[in-house]
Amino acid sequence: MTAHTPPPDPPAVQAMVRESGYEISEVQAELLAVYLRLLEQWNTRINLVGPRKWPQMLSQLVADSWHLAALLQELQWPHQCQSLDLGAGAGLPGIPLRLFWTHGRYTLVEIRQKRVAFLHNALAQMELPGTAIHHGRAEELPETLLPAHLVLSRAFMPWHQLLPLAGSLLDKTGRLIILSNTPARQEMFAERARLVQVRPYQIGDQTRYFWVLDRLARV
Numbered sequence: 137m138t139a140h141t142p143p144p145d146p147p148a149v150q151a152m153v154r155e156s157g158y159e160i161s162e163v164q165a166e167l168l169a170v171y172l173r174l175l176e177q178w179n180t181r182i183n184l185v186g187p188r189k190w191p192q193m194l195s196q197l198v199a200d201s202w203h204l205a206a207l208l209q210e211l212q213w214p215h216q217c218q219s220l221d222l223g224a225g226a227g228l229p230g231i232p233l234r235l236f237w238t239h240g241r242y243t244l245v246e247i248r249q250k251r252v253a254f255l256h257n258a259l260a261q262m263e264l265p266g267t268a269i270h271h272g273r274a275e276e277l278p279e280t281l282l283p284a285h286l287v288l289s290r291a292f293m294p295w296h297q298l299l300p301l302a303g304s305l306l307d308k309t310g311r312l313i314i315l316s317n318t319p320a321r322q323e324m325f326a327e328r329a330r331l332v333q334v335r336p337y338q339i340g341d342q343t344r345y346f347w348v349l350d351r352l353a354r355v
Protein backbone atom coordinates (compact mmCIF):
# COMPACT_ATOMS: atom_id res chain seq x y z
CA MET A 137 0.00 0.00 0.00
CA THR A 138 1.41 3.45 -0.90
CA ALA A 139 1.32 6.18 1.75
CA HIS A 140 -1.06 9.03 1.02
CA THR A 141 0.61 12.41 0.38
CA PRO A 142 -1.64 15.45 0.85
CA PRO A 143 -1.72 17.91 -2.08
CA PRO A 144 0.90 20.68 -1.99
CA ASP A 145 -0.19 23.58 0.17
CA PRO A 146 1.76 26.84 0.38
CA PRO A 147 2.80 26.64 4.08
CA ALA A 148 4.15 23.10 3.60
CA VAL A 149 6.03 24.20 0.47
CA GLN A 150 7.44 27.25 2.26
CA ALA A 151 8.57 25.08 5.20
CA MET A 152 10.33 22.58 2.93
CA VAL A 153 12.18 25.34 1.09
CA ARG A 154 13.19 26.86 4.44
CA GLU A 155 14.63 23.50 5.54
CA SER A 156 16.98 23.67 2.56
CA GLY A 157 18.26 27.08 3.76
CA TYR A 158 16.24 29.45 1.52
CA GLU A 159 13.45 31.85 2.42
CA ILE A 160 10.59 32.36 -0.04
CA SER A 161 7.57 34.63 0.23
CA GLU A 162 3.98 33.45 0.69
CA VAL A 163 3.19 34.46 -2.89
CA GLN A 164 6.15 32.45 -4.21
CA ALA A 165 5.05 29.47 -2.09
CA GLU A 166 1.50 29.74 -3.47
CA LEU A 167 2.75 29.76 -7.06
CA LEU A 168 5.15 26.89 -6.41
CA ALA A 169 2.23 24.92 -4.95
CA VAL A 170 0.24 25.59 -8.16
CA TYR A 171 3.15 24.33 -10.26
CA LEU A 172 3.66 21.21 -8.11
CA ARG A 173 -0.06 20.39 -8.21
CA LEU A 174 -0.05 20.66 -12.00
CA LEU A 175 3.08 18.51 -12.26
CA GLU A 176 1.49 15.79 -10.10
CA GLN A 177 -1.74 15.87 -12.13
CA TRP A 178 -0.17 15.91 -15.61
CA ASN A 179 2.49 13.38 -14.65
CA THR A 180 -0.20 10.71 -14.30
CA ARG A 181 -1.13 11.20 -17.99
CA ILE A 182 2.10 12.15 -19.73
CA ASN A 183 5.65 11.36 -18.77
CA LEU A 184 7.02 14.65 -17.44
CA VAL A 185 9.33 13.92 -14.50
CA GLY A 186 10.56 10.88 -12.57
CA PRO A 187 9.21 11.60 -9.06
CA ARG A 188 5.44 11.07 -8.70
CA LYS A 189 4.89 13.06 -5.48
CA TRP A 190 5.35 16.77 -4.91
CA PRO A 191 7.77 16.62 -1.93
CA GLN A 192 10.26 14.67 -4.07
CA MET A 193 9.60 16.93 -7.07
CA LEU A 194 10.40 19.91 -4.88
CA SER A 195 13.49 18.53 -3.16
CA GLN A 196 15.00 16.70 -6.15
CA LEU A 197 14.05 18.86 -9.15
CA VAL A 198 12.72 22.31 -8.25
CA ALA A 199 15.49 22.95 -5.70
CA ASP A 200 18.02 23.52 -8.52
CA SER A 201 16.09 26.65 -9.46
CA TRP A 202 16.52 28.64 -6.25
CA HIS A 203 20.24 27.79 -6.19
CA LEU A 204 20.43 28.94 -9.81
CA ALA A 205 18.55 32.16 -9.03
CA ALA A 206 21.11 32.95 -6.33
CA LEU A 207 23.92 32.55 -8.87
CA LEU A 208 22.17 34.62 -11.56
CA GLN A 209 21.56 37.44 -9.08
CA GLU A 210 25.31 37.70 -8.47
CA LEU A 211 26.15 38.10 -12.18
CA GLN A 212 25.73 41.21 -14.35
CA TRP A 213 23.15 41.02 -17.17
CA PRO A 214 22.17 43.54 -19.84
CA HIS A 215 18.96 45.45 -19.23
CA GLN A 216 17.28 43.77 -22.24
CA CYS A 217 18.60 40.34 -21.29
CA GLN A 218 17.37 37.51 -23.51
CA SER A 219 17.52 34.01 -21.97
CA LEU A 220 16.91 30.65 -23.62
CA ASP A 221 16.09 27.53 -21.60
CA LEU A 222 16.82 24.74 -24.09
CA GLY A 223 14.80 21.52 -23.86
CA ALA A 224 12.64 22.89 -21.04
CA GLY A 225 10.55 19.70 -20.72
CA ALA A 226 8.26 20.18 -17.71
CA GLY A 227 9.65 23.70 -17.19
CA LEU A 228 12.87 22.93 -15.38
CA PRO A 229 14.77 24.91 -14.39
CA GLY A 230 12.83 27.81 -15.95
CA ILE A 231 9.35 27.88 -14.42
CA PRO A 232 10.40 27.86 -10.75
CA LEU A 233 13.44 29.97 -11.63
CA ARG A 234 11.19 32.80 -12.88
CA LEU A 235 9.65 33.06 -9.42
CA PHE A 236 13.06 33.97 -8.02
CA TRP A 237 14.88 35.65 -10.95
CA THR A 238 12.65 37.89 -13.03
CA HIS A 239 15.22 39.75 -15.12
CA GLY A 240 14.71 40.33 -18.87
CA ARG A 241 12.91 38.07 -21.30
CA TYR A 242 13.02 34.31 -20.79
CA THR A 243 12.00 31.69 -23.35
CA LEU A 244 11.32 28.03 -22.62
CA VAL A 245 12.27 26.08 -25.77
CA GLU A 246 10.66 22.67 -26.17
CA ILE A 247 10.06 20.44 -29.16
CA ARG A 248 7.43 17.99 -27.85
CA GLN A 249 3.79 18.99 -28.26
CA LYS A 250 2.46 17.47 -25.01
CA ARG A 251 5.16 19.11 -22.93
CA VAL A 252 4.47 22.42 -24.65
CA ALA A 253 0.79 22.02 -23.74
CA PHE A 254 1.80 21.49 -20.11
CA LEU A 255 4.05 24.58 -20.20
CA HIS A 256 1.23 26.73 -21.61
CA ASN A 257 -1.11 25.49 -18.91
CA ALA A 258 1.43 26.23 -16.16
CA LEU A 259 2.22 29.73 -17.47
CA ALA A 260 -1.50 30.53 -17.81
CA GLN A 261 -1.99 29.75 -14.11
CA MET A 262 1.20 31.33 -12.83
CA GLU A 263 1.65 34.52 -14.89
CA LEU A 264 5.43 34.65 -14.62
CA PRO A 265 7.06 37.95 -15.64
CA GLY A 266 8.66 38.16 -19.10
CA THR A 267 8.35 34.42 -19.70
CA ALA A 268 7.30 32.78 -22.97
CA ILE A 269 7.32 29.40 -24.70
CA HIS A 270 8.78 28.54 -28.07
CA HIS A 271 7.52 25.29 -29.58
CA GLY A 272 10.25 24.04 -31.89
CA ARG A 273 13.80 22.83 -32.25
CA ALA A 274 16.56 24.64 -30.40
CA GLU A 275 18.57 24.39 -33.63
CA GLU A 276 15.96 26.40 -35.56
CA LEU A 277 15.13 29.39 -33.40
CA PRO A 278 13.71 32.53 -35.02
CA GLU A 279 15.85 35.68 -35.26
CA THR A 280 13.50 37.43 -32.82
CA LEU A 281 14.89 35.27 -29.99
CA LEU A 282 18.52 35.97 -30.92
CA PRO A 283 21.13 36.74 -29.89
CA ALA A 284 20.78 35.35 -26.38
CA HIS A 285 22.70 36.66 -23.38
CA LEU A 286 22.09 33.50 -21.39
CA VAL A 287 21.58 29.92 -22.55
CA LEU A 288 20.56 27.37 -19.92
CA SER A 289 20.75 23.63 -20.22
CA ARG A 290 19.52 21.03 -17.76
CA ALA A 291 19.60 17.45 -19.07
CA PHE A 292 19.17 18.77 -22.63
CA MET A 293 22.07 17.36 -24.66
CA PRO A 294 25.67 16.25 -24.01
CA TRP A 295 27.84 19.32 -23.41
CA HIS A 296 30.20 18.64 -26.33
CA GLN A 297 27.21 18.78 -28.73
CA LEU A 298 25.71 21.73 -26.90
CA LEU A 299 28.79 23.99 -27.13
CA PRO A 300 28.60 24.73 -30.87
CA LEU A 301 24.80 25.13 -30.73
CA ALA A 302 24.98 27.52 -27.77
CA GLY A 303 27.85 29.36 -29.48
CA SER A 304 25.62 30.00 -32.49
CA LEU A 305 22.82 31.38 -30.25
CA LEU A 306 24.77 33.60 -27.87
CA ASP A 307 25.73 37.23 -28.08
CA LYS A 308 29.52 37.65 -28.02
CA THR A 309 29.42 38.49 -24.29
CA GLY A 310 26.74 35.86 -23.55
CA ARG A 311 27.06 32.95 -21.16
CA LEU A 312 26.08 29.31 -21.20
CA ILE A 313 25.14 27.74 -17.86
CA ILE A 314 24.98 23.95 -17.69
CA LEU A 315 23.39 22.19 -14.72
CA SER A 316 25.46 19.08 -14.11
CA ASN A 317 25.97 16.26 -11.62
CA THR A 318 29.73 16.33 -12.18
CA PRO A 319 32.37 19.07 -11.87
CA ALA A 320 34.20 20.52 -14.90
CA ARG A 321 37.76 21.70 -15.70
CA GLN A 322 38.96 24.16 -18.33
CA GLU A 323 40.98 21.41 -20.11
CA MET A 324 37.69 19.74 -21.13
CA PHE A 325 36.83 22.73 -23.34
CA ALA A 326 40.28 23.72 -24.68
CA GLU A 327 39.72 26.64 -27.10
CA ARG A 328 36.01 25.98 -27.54
CA ALA A 329 34.90 27.95 -24.47
CA ARG A 330 36.18 29.62 -21.33
CA LEU A 331 35.08 28.06 -18.06
CA VAL A 332 34.37 31.10 -15.90
CA GLN A 333 33.34 29.23 -12.80
CA VAL A 334 32.10 25.91 -11.48
CA ARG A 335 29.67 26.44 -8.63
CA PRO A 336 28.92 23.42 -6.44
CA TYR A 337 25.66 23.27 -4.49
CA GLN A 338 24.01 20.72 -2.29
CA ILE A 339 20.75 18.86 -2.97
CA GLY A 340 20.21 16.52 -0.02
CA ASP A 341 23.39 14.46 0.19
CA GLN A 342 24.23 15.02 -3.48
CA THR A 343 26.59 17.70 -4.78
CA ARG A 344 25.54 19.25 -8.08
CA TYR A 345 27.31 21.90 -10.18
CA PHE A 346 26.63 24.95 -12.32
CA TRP A 347 29.17 25.31 -15.11
CA VAL A 348 29.37 28.93 -16.25
CA LEU A 349 30.95 29.26 -19.69
CA ASP A 350 31.58 32.19 -22.01
CA ARG A 351 33.60 33.00 -25.17
CA LEU A 352 32.05 30.03 -26.97
CA ALA A 353 33.42 29.25 -30.42
CA ARG A 354 30.87 29.62 -33.21
CA VAL A 355 31.62 26.46 -35.16
Ligand SMILES: C[S@@+](CC[C@H](N)C(=O)[O-])C[C@H]1O[C@@H](n2cnc3c(N)ncnc32)[C@H](O)[C@@H]1O
Nearest residue numbers: 223224225228246247248272273274290291292
Ligand atom coordinates in the same frame (compact mmCIF):
# COMPACT_ATOMS: atom_id res chain seq x y z
C1 LIG B 1 15.67 15.03 -20.53
S1 LIG B 1 14.49 16.27 -20.86
C2 LIG B 1 14.99 17.51 -19.72
C3 LIG B 1 13.89 18.46 -19.45
C4 LIG B 1 14.19 19.56 -18.41
N1 LIG B 1 15.21 20.47 -18.85
C5 LIG B 1 14.57 18.93 -17.08
O1 LIG B 1 15.71 19.09 -16.66
O2 LIG B 1 13.72 18.27 -16.48
C6 LIG B 1 15.05 16.96 -22.43
C7 LIG B 1 13.98 17.77 -23.12
O3 LIG B 1 14.53 18.36 -24.29
C8 LIG B 1 13.58 18.28 -25.34
N2 LIG B 1 14.33 18.33 -26.60
C9 LIG B 1 15.13 17.36 -27.10
N3 LIG B 1 15.71 17.78 -28.24
C10 LIG B 1 15.27 19.05 -28.46
C11 LIG B 1 15.54 20.04 -29.46
N4 LIG B 1 16.36 19.77 -30.47
N5 LIG B 1 14.95 21.23 -29.36
C12 LIG B 1 14.10 21.51 -28.33
N6 LIG B 1 13.81 20.62 -27.35
C13 LIG B 1 14.39 19.40 -27.41
C14 LIG B 1 12.85 16.96 -25.08
O4 LIG B 1 11.59 16.90 -25.70
C15 LIG B 1 12.79 16.96 -23.55
O5 LIG B 1 11.59 17.56 -23.08
